[in-house]
Amino acid sequence: MKKVAALPTKADVCNVPCFDHNKVGQIKAALAKEEKKLPELAEFYKLLGNTTRLKILLALAQGELCVCDIAHVLQLSTAATSHQLKLLRNQGWLSKRDDGKMVYYRLHSQDLLKALKGDLKMLEERLG
Amino acid sequence: MKKVAALPTKADVCNVPCFDHNKVGQIKAALAKEEKKLPELAEFYKLLGNTTRLKILLALAQGELCVCDIAHVLQLSTAATSHQLKLLRNQGWLSKRDDGKMVYYRLHSQDLLKALKGDLKMLEERLG
DNA sequence: TTCTCATTTCGATAGTTGCGAAAATGATAC
DNA sequence: GTATCATTTTCGCAACTATCGAAATGAGAA
Structure with missing residues (x-):
């Protein structure tokens, strides 16, 4: 019924x-x-649905960077940058390395970047 | 300067x-x-950052469905369902076929589904 | 201590979202 | 024609969220 x-x-x-x-x-x-699995997948996509965070990931694809330099790349305050980094870190996509006062961030693995590039390629290749 | x-x-x-x-x-x-390309990529991820829309895509992976049946799968009103379908259609991921009063939706191509499954697999396989 | 980079907390604002209600559309049936 | 039906659209809202500034806090360096 x-x-x-x-x-x-x-x-x-x-x-x-x-x-x-x-x-x-x-x-x-x-x-x-x-x-x-959908809630987790949706959370993942939500995280990536933001140009600032995508830019962070692409910047870190070049190698590790300190918060300050990331902030300058983004043209954002360090506080705001730190917040965005935390979001990415909370879902396990970034690692940090302390060096004195500085903190360096890098991609935790290349898997995310691969997925990201794959999706981007798919978008570019589609007809409509 | x-x-x-x-x-x-x-x-x-x-x-x-x-x-x-x-x-x-x-x-x-x-x-x-x-x-x-980042704004477009972010829009794409925003669209997928929602369990209802993900569910629609997975449902349509089984074959075409009318709005009414999709609404029942989602346990949502037809108006709300139609709205979500429109969002997916606007970004070109769905096709529709009119049959009398009914409207049948299907995936425009398998590319999106492939990307989605790829991302899901990546999530499942990661260590942390 | 003092300075510096980074993080966190708080708060506010701006923005978004998802959906209901109802009107509109477009096709079928009578 | 009218009635009915599936869907779409418009409007509006209530609730949620996101992003960031300001300021407090940590933590290391000098």
């Missing part, structure tokens, strides 16, 4: 004639497994 | 001693080319 939680009563009979029980059930089943 | 717009005067002499002119200049030059 009630497969749809949001529409408690007569959802499948009266309100939504086009609703195909079987198909929807099938799709839901197929999605069930992948569904668990 | 004034390379940094946000810090009009004496930015490079007094306020920011750690600032390495050469390095920053190098990085900026290296980024110049890729920088133009």
Whole structure:
């Protein structure tokens, strides 16, 4: 019966004639497994959905940099830069190295960069 | 002189001693080319930074679906579903096919799905 | 101590988002 | 024609989020 939680009563009979029980059930089943990973994937994409953070990643692709120099590349305050770096660090994409007063950041691995370049290439190559 | 717009005067002499002119200049030059593509890339990631839209894409990976069935898979109203579909369509990732009153959506190509699966795999495989 | 680079906390503002309600569209059926 | 149906669109909002400045705090260097 009630497969749809949001529409408690007569959802499948009266309100939504086009609703195909079987198909929807099938799709839901197929999605069930992948569904668990979607929040993490979405968080990942949210993190990358920002030009400042993308710029940081591309800058660090050139080698490690101190916060101050990153800030100058971004033309941003060190506080704001530090905040963005923290977001990237929190999801495990950056490593830091302390050297006296300075802190140097670098990419934790090349995997992210590879994915990023792959996506960019896909965007550039598509027709429409 | 004034390379940094946000810090009009004496930015490079007094306020920011750690600032390495050469390095920053190098990085900026290296980024110049890729920088133009970043807004588009960020828009792409923003679009994917949402579990509902990711779910739509995975659902359509199974084959074309009408709005109504997608809405049921998502447990969302048709209006809300239509809105999300439009966002995906606007960036060229979906095609639609009219059949009488119904409208069927499908993935415009498999490229997006491939990229998505690639990113997901990368997330799953990383150590940290 | 004092200076410096970096981080963190707080706060505010600006901006975005996701969706409901309702009107509009466009096709079918009667 | 009218009625109905699936979808789209417009409007608007309430809630959430993001980004950053200012200032306090850490932590190392001199």
